[in-house]
Amino acid sequence: MPITPRSHGLWDATAPPAPALAPLSGAVRADVAVVGAGYAGLSAALRLAEAGARVVVLEAAEVGFGGAGRNVGLVNAGLWVMPDAILSALGPARGEALIAFLGAAPQAVFDLVARHAIPCEAAPVGTLHCAVGTAGRAEIEARAAQWQARGAPVRLLDAGEARAMVGGGAFSGALLDLRAGTLQPLAYARGLARAALAAGAQIFISSPVTAAGETAAGWRLATPAGHVEADHLIAATDAYGTGPFAPLRREQVHLPYFNLATAPLPEEVRGTILPGRQGAWDTQPILTSFRLDAAGRLVFGSVGALDRVGGAIHRAYVRRALARLYPQLGQMASEVASEVAFEAGWHGMIGMTADALPRFHRLGRTGVAVAGYNGRGIGPGTVFGALLADLVLGRVREADVPLPPSAVQPARWRPAREAVYAAGSGLAHLVAARF
Template identity: 60%
Template sequence: MKGDPRSHGLWERSAPPAPDMVPLSGDAVADVAVVGAGFTGCSAALHLAEGGASVAVLEAAEVGFGGSGRNVGLVNAGLWVMPDDLSGALGEPYGSRLLAALGDGPRVVFDLVERHGIACEAERQGTLHCAVGQKGSRELAERARQWQARGAPVRLLDAEETARKVGTTAYAASLLDARAGTIQPLAYARGLAAAAIAAGAHIHTGSPVVAATDEGTTWRLQTPDGTLRARSVIVATNAYTNGVWPVLRSELVHLPYFNMATRPLSDNLRRSILPERQGVWDTRDVLSSFRFDRAGRLVFGSVGALDGLGLAIHRAWGRRALAKLFPQLAGIPFETEWYGSIGMTENSLPRFHRLGRDVVSFSGYNGRGIAPGTVFGRCLAQLLLGTLREDALPLPVTDPAPAPRRRLREAAYELGAQVAHFADARF
């Protein structure tokens, strides 16, 4: 997008076209203004429109331009935080509510895909969280115990069964989550946008909000070519917040993440890797992830930015690491590459904020954007439609707070990834 092949890579090449949209021009009025057209914003717009509200979405660039259109496409349940830790971190009833809402998140996503006929390469074969070494095995065993105690359909696999499902002996164990799956993320974002438009929402791309003014009973949002007045505002910009409401950006530490995709593999090679088509990520601190797209390309990713010195380091690591995992892929080049930013919070939990009178926001998805973004977008729509009380949301309202040493930590993430990838998979 915007002429940058490393912004969305394979996803931009393979996604169905976005619906026709134009920048906001002149004066417009809506019940609700949504700022940002990613998973959260498009889900909110869809559910608001289906609930009878008039809604207009203002997107600075294009649908899915931020993290929504750049990620791996793993539709996971829950969070990085262990299930048992949520009650202590949030208190009750919020811990149980959040666990229930996001445990059910993949079902919400796949139900929307089916109901609206969204062509996004949806695969509901589960995901595999793969253990690197005994430390990773202990982590997954505990995660399995906690989810199973809540009746979740997860299963701990030993090294032998993991090897059969993944196609490599690199992992000591894995956790299979039957709730989860994969999608083509940019295609999903565009499909949500198309469904929202069909329900009556208006989506304006190329329309950055440059000013927001509280006029007492309405908000006036100014874009370069137009003005939108709305009773309520949803801010759904997350890690790609820029300009208005900068406090959302200040509380998120950006973690860079990249993906690279091979050309479509032969049938023989496809059968030797992930034969059941689960998506995978591992327990390393500098984690790796991989999955197939519908055409048989292997999408392989890790922490890091494909920029500056990191471009050569991460590229070279990708070739080495892929060949070490799957020797049969040695010499097969990557056709596309792309990267983006994940918004990380202090405690790895998302945030619900009130940013002003009738201005609400969820943000801080910590690398779990697809299901949480979809679920939280629906929650915000229900809140503004009056069908869900604020005290019944899965998160309590909190005040935004700048992340300590944010810039230093962001630089450390990239430097740490470069050091790890420079040394890794050489032997």
């Protein structure tokens, strides 16, 4: 399963090359085996290797193949769930711990980028949550109040301020979160891999785990051409788990999400769109996200997959949406096409849990996992990976994990719900922005 322009689009085209890696061959002994080379797995491997542990990462495809290499690149604080809802779900002690832990996640990401000089277009300039209509305005007002009560540097913008910072649109306001920002997501994953390798970790690609079992000494993980024996296991496969780790995938409902990228915008147009370079997304039930990359390409995403009939529907929707949001893009349309051309398009899957909260799992005696980032993989994946490493190293206790341990349980009605999401996004985009 190689990374291709269809699977990873702009990010593969503009990221630095991946480190030269090979499949596992033969037998390897480690203190910790990590399964999955996304943000959580690589963050855990880096933390473990820097502590002197012998760590082996097994990746079924390539570094950043899953959500880590496909997302829009918004480094957000917290979760989709509002802070007060987290308290209701987890209780005051653990709830406030999770809120603080994930509120600080973007800074942890940007600190790693700076410490390891990761070339990933990091822009810690904030994000904009844009309100659509009165319901959207009420939502961001509630978010602002709940974060401000906890001292977070968020600011509520009125419609005029939102229009100035977005550079267009008719939003009823926006929530500016100064903790957040953007980066090139696949470049960040590859940079984490290089940092982990430099610290002494071993990473094997094209090495799917075909069997996993506990032994008297820990774990034995088999791949097509070898096996790893380790004292501890960290499963970091999330929504792309296969084989023995497919249950972590099946406890989530998968929401398809696509991104389309224009060619670099002319300077005179680029300066009018998101002039502060914040990444943005809106409050619509079928949300859209938009941002600029370092070269001035406009990346626009929403729910759906760019395959079969759906691809044409979603592309047409984006062109209509962009015409309303940024009329100045008309300058980029050629006389022949009379519409904005897209340089790249790709899609992936967001894993959604029943309550939109991540899950912490104990796997046997010496295995751990966190899964279900619900579209917030960059910050939460990075900090949860490091936390699982600290748990394995004995630096923290299980009571310090800001999630309760839970059993792995399949999502109810998962195939039917996934079919509804895919069909519903296509239908919504077929009619959206036409009137």
